[in-house]
Amino acid sequence: MRISCPYCGTRDVAEFTYQGDATITRPDPASTDQNTWNAFVYDRANPAGKHSELWQHSGGCRTHLVVERDTVTHVITSVAFAGAKRKPVSAAAPKRKAPARKAATRGKAPS
Amino acid sequence: MVGNLKAEGAYVVYIGMRSVRVGGPALCRADGNMAEYSAFALLRNALSGNRDWKQAWRKPEPKPSYDVIVIGGGGHGLATAYYLAAEHGISNVAVLERGWLGSGNIGRNTTIVRSNYLLPQSTRFYEFSMKLWENLSHELNYNVMFSQRGILNLAHSPAQADDYIRRGNAMRLSGGDAEWLSAEEIGRKVPGVDVSGSARFPVVGGLLQPRAGTARHDAVAWGYARGADRRGVDIIENCEVTGFLRDGDRIVGVTTTRGEIRAAKTAVAVAGSTGRVMKLAGVDKLPIESHVLQAFVTESLKPFVDMVVTWGAGHLYMSQSDKGGLVFGGNIDGYNSYAQRGNLPIVEEVMSEMVAMFPSVARVRLLRSWGGVMDMSMDGSPIITTGPLPGMYLNCGWCYGGFKATPASGFSFAWTIARDEPHQINAPYTLDRFHRGVIIDEKGQGATPRLH
Numbered sequence: 215m216r217i218s219c220p221y222c223g224t225r226d227v228a229e230f231t232y233q234g235d236a237t238i239t240r241p242d243p244a245s246t247d248q249n250t251w252n253a254f255v256y257d258r259a260n261p262a263g264k265h266s267e268l269w270q271h272s273g274g275c276r277t278h279l280v281v282e283r284d285t286v287t288h289v290i291t292s293v294a295f296a297g298a299k300r301k302p303v304s305a306a307a308p309k310r311k312a313p314a315r316k317a318a319t320r321g322k323a324p325s
Numbered sequence: 326m327v328g329n330l331k332a333e334g335a336y337v338v339y340i341g342m343r344s345v346r347v348g349g350p351a352l353c354r355a356d357g358n359m360a361e362y363s364a365f366a367l368l369r370n371a372l373s374g375n376r377d378w379k380q381a382w383r384k385p386e387p388k389p390s391y392d393v394i395v396i397g398g399g400g401h402g403l404a405t406a407y408y409l410a411a412e413h414g415i416s417n418v419a420v421l422e423r424g425w426l427g428s429g430n431i432g433r434n435t436t437i438v439r440s441n442y443l444l445p446q447s448t449r450f451y452e453f454s455m456k457l458w459e460n461l462s463h464e465l466n467y468n469v470m471f472s473q474r475g476i477l478n479l480a481h482s483p484a485q486a487d488d489y490i491r492r493g494n495a496m497r498l499s500g501g502d503a504e505w506l507s508a509e510e511i512g513r514k515v516p517g518v519d520v521s522g523s524a525r526f527p528v529v530g531g532l533l534q535p536r537a538g539t540a541r542h543d544a545v546a547w548g549y550a551r552g553a554d555r556r557g558v559d560i561i562e563n564c565e566v567t568g569f570l571r572d573g574d575r576i577v578g579v580t581t582t583r584g585e586i587r588a589a590k591t592a593v594a595v596a597g598s599t600g601r602v603m604k605l606a607g608v609d610k611l612p613i614e615s616h617v618l619q620a621f622v623t624e625s626l627k628p629f630v631d632m633v634v635t636w637g638a639g640h641l642y643m644s645q646s647d648k649g650g651l652v653f654g655g656n657i658d659g660y661n662s663y664a665q666r667g668n669l670p671i672v673e674e675v676m677s678e679m680v681a682m683f684p685s686v687a688r689v690r691l692l693r694s695w696g697g698v699m700d701m702s703m704d705g706s707p708i709i710t711t712g713p714l715p716g717m718y719l720n721c722g723w724c725y726g727g728f729k730a731t732p733a734s735g736f737s738f739a740w741t742i743a744r745d746e747p748h749q750i751n752a753p754y755t756l757d758r759f760h761r762g763v764i765i766d767e768k769g770q771g772a773t774p775r776l777h
């Protein structure tokens with residue numbers, strides 16, 4: 215399996231760290247609802263087929279990526295920067311999200 | 326702390342008593358009407374040209390309905406059916422298997438059987454399993470080739486040694502067996518291991534569980550299948566469950582590639598396919614991720630190592646099969662997968678670990694490698710429970726340690742199905758433990774299935 219990092223190009227999967235299902239969203243930190251937190255921490259759809267998942271290019275540019283991959287065939291259909299896809303979790307987040315991501319990506323050019 | 330450990334000591338008596346009870350009737354069964362395989366039978370059949378052996382299990386057509394349907398003809402499904410019939414007198418049972426018996430993980434594992442766990446729930450459950458293993462060939466009248474050759478966990482730092490010794494003490498306090506070996510003793514017992522100070526990862530000692538070992542995995546499936554079949558259970562191969570029949574909320578049977586089959590109770594034991602099958606029942610999310618684990622076998626060598634050895638500087642476990650091949654594996658690949666094959670980085674990692682542990686095997690050739698789909702749970706422990714829907718029973722979350730659990734899993738799942746309540750050994754393994762915060766996390770790894 216190889217993953218095409220949008221920043222570094224196509225690399226061996228050994229350079230990446232898996233971080234699981236990308237569709238779960240962290241509940242509002244102020245929430246005290248047990249069901250919501252339980253679902254976030256433990257419940258997974260675990261589909262056989264198309265799976266949207268987080269990988270970090272930990273052995274490269276260190277960017278977090280959202281990868282669309284088929285869990286039955288291992289075929290990857292898309293790779294994108296995680297920041298571009300993540301939904302804001304609170305009102306404060308969107309203001310700094312997009313610019314911060316871009317700056318971080320540029321700042322981390324590999325030597 | 327000491328008080329706690331002492332309290333767990335009570336399980337010793339408990340496990341001991343159970344095993345006597347479980348072992349007792351089994352002995353009679355095997356000696357009585359079940360001794361189909363014996364030296365005498367071997368001789369008699371040899372003289373008659375081996376034409377009279379009975380098929381180990383029939384190939385029945387599915388009936389329209391049963392008392393219990395068990396989905397999944399792996400080790401756990403077959404053991405469940407066996408104990409339903411043998412322990413609870415429930416023999417109007419069908420085991421529905423998508424492929425052939427042994428096509429799943431029961432036929433793909435590295436066959437290690439051990440009970441060297443730390444947490445009381447785990448030691449209790451796996452020690453119970455160990456006791457069943459010790460009598461299994463006899464109970465089933467089928468040689469599962471259970472070989473108690475011992476398992477040795479190598480420690481590579483004083484901190485790791487402390488950790489292993491703590492686990493060894495926990496095992497002993499709960500009635501198991503554990504011994505600490507020095508590096509010199511290890512050098513004598515396992516001559517292939519580099520115990521010199523100049524090893525890349527020096528060995529400081531090791532934890533030995535002498536009663537651990539290996540078993541012939543296919544024989545476990547076949548032995549349980551035959552035992553269940555002879556008691557009236559229908560084992561139906563090439564019968565994939567494609568949906569569930571409902572009466573309101575209640576599950577009342579299944580649709581399959583061989584037609585509709587109804588049952589008062591439907592039990593799911595499909596290991597790596599749990600996510601797929603439970604979705605058919607409308608259960609969309611579970612604390613489970615399916616991951617692929619690979620295993621490897623080398624060409625045959627002369628006797629080289631006579632116990633199971635695990636390497637603590639990374640993650641590697643190996644033993645030598647009776648045929649002479651080294652059987653070994655390491656970490657799971659580490660991403661969600663329903664493919665029974667993995668990728669090369671893990672192959673490289675496992676090979677490099679093997680050579681770090683046994684430098685002399687560097688030029689031994691690899692014969693085969695394969696993968697199996699693991700039902701990795703969020704705390705690394707299994708789920709054996711009633712529900713989650715009325716009329717349904719669920720057995721899953723085995724990660725890559727479910728082979729050793731086969732007897733206890735089948736025994737306690739059968740109990741749960743027959744009585745609609747858990748046996749004492751599986752009572753902690755509920756589905757709602759995550760919700761209630763009583764997870765059983767041996768490694769303390771948290772909700773990261775790929776690390777359990």
Ligand SMILES: Cc1cc2nc3c(=O)[nH]c(=O)nc-3n(C[C@H](O)[C@H](O)[C@H](O)COP(=O)(O)OP(=O)(O)OC[C@H]3O[C@@H](n4cnc5c(N)ncnc54)[C@H](O)[C@@H]3O)c2cc1C
Nearest residue numbers: 397399400401423429430431434435437566697727728729
């Ligand atoms: C490479 C590898 C090494 C391992 N090493 C060890 C080890 O050393 N020690 C240890 O203790 N454990 C080990 N394990 C884990 C152990 O093999 C499993 O945890 C255990 O076998 C799972 O239970 P099972 O035998 O019932 O599973 P399986 O044999 O996988 O049974 C599940 C069955 O369900 C069937 N099924 C699925 N979907 C359907 C459907 N829709 N309808 C009908 N049937 C269906 C499948 O075909 C399959 O036969 C290893 C696993 C692997 C893959």
Ligand SMILES: [Zn+2]
Nearest residue numbers: 219222271275
């Ligand atoms: Zn990159």
